[in-house]
Amino acid sequence: MRILVVPSRVRVSRLARAATGLSLRGHEVSWWGTPALPRESGPRALLGLHALWGTRAELVVGDADRIATASLLGRQVGARCMVLELGLDQVARWTWFDRWAWHTLHSHGLIAAEAAATFRDRAPSIDPERVGLWPDEVATAPVDAGDPDVEILERACERSLARQRGRAPRPAVFVDRDGTLVREVGYLANPTDLEILPGVPEALRRLQAAGYAIVVVSNQSGVARGLFPRARVYEIMGHLRRGLRSHGVELDGIYVCPHAPEDECPCRKPKPGLLERASEDLELALGRSVIVGDKWIDVAAGHGAGTRGILVRSGYGRDQEREIVATLDERRPEAICDDFGAAADWILAAELDQPEATRAG
Ligand SMILES: [Mg+2]
Incomplete structure (x- = not known):
């Protein structure tokens, strides 16, 4: 997959950590700004709008607090799908423009397992079918290619692309x-x-x-x-x-x-x-x-x-x-x-x- 990452400005999220691992799994990852966790064979940094020139991606992944930016940049590089880490507080602060941004691409979210029960009530605009869960255990070790969070993010991206395709199941x-x-x-x-x-x-x-x-x-x-x-x-x-x-x-x-x-x-x-x-x-x-x-x-x-x-x-x-x-x-x-x-x-x-x-x- 070719993926553009638009991380939160204010924190290194679980998603940003996992996204770094996607490049270790051989995916082609471009990073809006300087990658949070630079590594050898890591993501390519995009510093400034001019860097988008020639960049293509099928998916944009990011954090809910930058949904509008992620959506706009994603569309700019040709992405059809978006995968976001969703927090209840962030979604509660979404403007009409943010909610519109969620629907402009084929979007999926990842949420913490403990938030799952309340998410449906407090974020009714988000289809539960479009939401996946992180594993219960929060990893703290440096990310590697076998990390469970990387697996979850990779599968969320693949599922999003498969569902966006929207045709009958493929052989x-x-x-x-x-x-x-x-x-x-x-x-x-x-x-x-x-x-x-x-x-x-x-x-x-x-x-x-x-x-x-x-x-x-x-x-x-x-x-x-x-x-x-x-x-x-x-x-x-x-x-x-x-x-x-x-x-x-x-x-x-x-x-x-x-x-x-x-x-x-x-x-x-x-x-x-x-x-x-x-x-x-x-x-x-x-x-x-x-x-x-x-x-x-x-x-x-x-x-x-x-x-x-x-x-x-x-x-x-x-x-x-x-x-x-x-x-x-x-x-x-x-x-x-x-x-x-x-x-x-x-x-x-x-x-x-x-x-x-x-x-x-
Ligand atoms: Mg064999």
Whole structure:
């Protein structure tokens, strides 16, 4: 996502802290003024109106006390959506112009959990459907890419964009990461070891041009096993995001399971939890979607969620093919392809209920 941040003038809000983390996750963040929490590979500072020239963003995020500024600057850079941190006192002080600003973009709010009960009574002009909650626990540590507040803000932004789209649910291509999009190296723990496989960016571009959302779904049990922290997973995903963006591909979502098999969570593939969560957040049509991966667990997760499944022979795929090709159970894929490029060919050529092309090249 490309995001413009318009923070409060008077405080470093929870939202401003989380917004800093979005750039660590590989999003392209521009900051109106000097970023509150500058970091390496952090947001780009916009100092003065002239800096807006050439800046584009899909979303503006900010604080409720600067809603009018956020809305006006957002419209200036082409944003369609706005995500604000809402405080009861700030909303109570909104003028008619502020309330108008809320409605000029497709707006969503984030509020503290303890304010949720009274918010509906004291802010009746705000549709409860457009409001999400911060986690109960207020983080105080320096923000990192794995921070729960960053996750909440990222999801709020993605949900806002999906709902602004306003059309029927889109089909998606769910993609496993290791061995499918990037070279399999065992537990990938270092961003410099990330190597996007040949043909992947071009294949993703073709799928996006045909109208598919692209959603990465990845088991990362190295977190539960103590091999690397949760933040590292998202730093590496940020590296992937930036790498693909340099080839003209913007990922629609990244969903990670950090648990170990013995945790028996609902999100670790072969369970379909990650796909179901993405479907809810991003308004996806699972029945018209496909999963592509190098293991039977990818195919089974897709089948569990109601998608079709393609096994690729990259990564662990060749060994997996020998194991599963004779089975008739949920592990058996609809197709087995040499690599992700060939899987994209299959998806685009198959008699699927083809999505309407919604993105140009
Ligand atoms: Mg894999």
